Amino acid sequence: MKVDIIISADHIKDEYLSNKVVVVIDMLRATSVITTALANGANRVIPLLTVEEALELAKQNRKYYILGGERKAVKIEDFDLSNSPLDYSSELVSGKDVILTTTNGTRAINACHKAKRIFIGSMLNGKAIVEKLQDLNEDVVFVNAGTVGQFSMDDFICAGYMINCLMEHSKVQLSDIAFTAKYIYENNSNIIDYIKNASHFNILKSLNLHDDIDYCMQKDVFYIVPEYRNGEIVNAV
Numbered sequence: 001m002k003v004d005i006i007i008s009a010d011h012i013k014d015e016y017l018s019n020k021v022v023v024v025i026d027m028l029r030a031t032s033v034i035t036t037a038l039a040n041g042a043n044r045v046i047p048l049l050t051v052e053e054a055l056e057l058a059k060q061n062r063k064y065y066i067l068g069g070e071r072k073a074v075k076i077e078d079f080d081l082s083n084s085p086l087d088y089s090s091e092l093v094s095g096k097d098v099i100l101t102t103t104n105g106t107r108a109i110n111a112c113h114k115a116k117r118i119f120i121g122s123m124l125n126g127k128a129i130v131e132k133l134q135d136l137n138e139d140v141v142f143v144n145a146g147t148v149g150q151f152s153m154d155d156f157i158c159a160g161y162m163i164n165c166l167m168e169h170s171k172v173q174l175s176d177i178a179f180t181a182k183y184i185y186e187n188n189s190n191i192i193d194y195i196k197n198a199s200h201f202n203i204l205k206s207l208n209l210h211d212d213i214d215y216c217m218q219k220d221v222f223y224i225v226p227e228y229r230n231g232e233i234v235n236a237v
């Protein structure tokens with residue numbers, strides 16, 4: 001199994017993805033939101049690029065859809081929920097379809113349509129994702145959503161965590177960048193200490209979203225494998 005990493009949504013190219021299994025990571029916070037919403041009983045998450053598209057779809061059945069997401073890490077006007085995973089409680093999302101639009105995460109997911117399969121990963125479901133990759137035993141690309149087209153330390157160490165788990169029971173061939181992510185993970189047992197220098201971490205901190213940060217850092221809280229196909233994210237089979 002070959003393992004590689006793409007460092008941001010701006011770096012995704014179709015030819016890097018064809019015939020590959022992809023894991024999209026935006027641990028702060030979009031992929032943590034998606035994982036939490038499905039774990040708390042949402043039927044599906046529909047990741048859209050624009051606020052306009054999201055509002056248009058929600059209009060079709062405003063009581064049924066939950067509209068969530070952010071711009072500049074802040075809740076969007078007329079939306080139900082922000083991009084805080086803590087908003088996506090089972091009371092609010094169970095049995096509902098969540099429409100989500102975020103700056104980087106939903107953009108990265110939509111840009112991966114050429115991949116063979118597209119899973120959604122975070123610290124919260126890292127081990128579940130790894131076990132799925134081990135079952136499939138195909139070449140993998142971890143697509144880091146990054147921060148407005150730039151590399152982001154948080155997504156990188158999250159990929160390193162999954163690569164580290166993957167190597168425990170599989171024979172893998174790492175690209176240089178995949179090796180580096182694993183190295184960074186292994187040498188930073190305190191993840192917060194490492195990502196405290198990340199630009200997006202500091203934006204969330206400046207908005208007093210400390211609880212979100214602590215929540216997203218937790219490893220393997222949920223055993224679910226969200227998969228994007230045909231425009232929606234559901235639990236993989």
Ligand code: MLT
Nearest residue numbers: 029030083102103104105
């Ligand atoms: C994104 O998709 O850009 C992020 O999840 C931003 C955020 O933390 O809200």
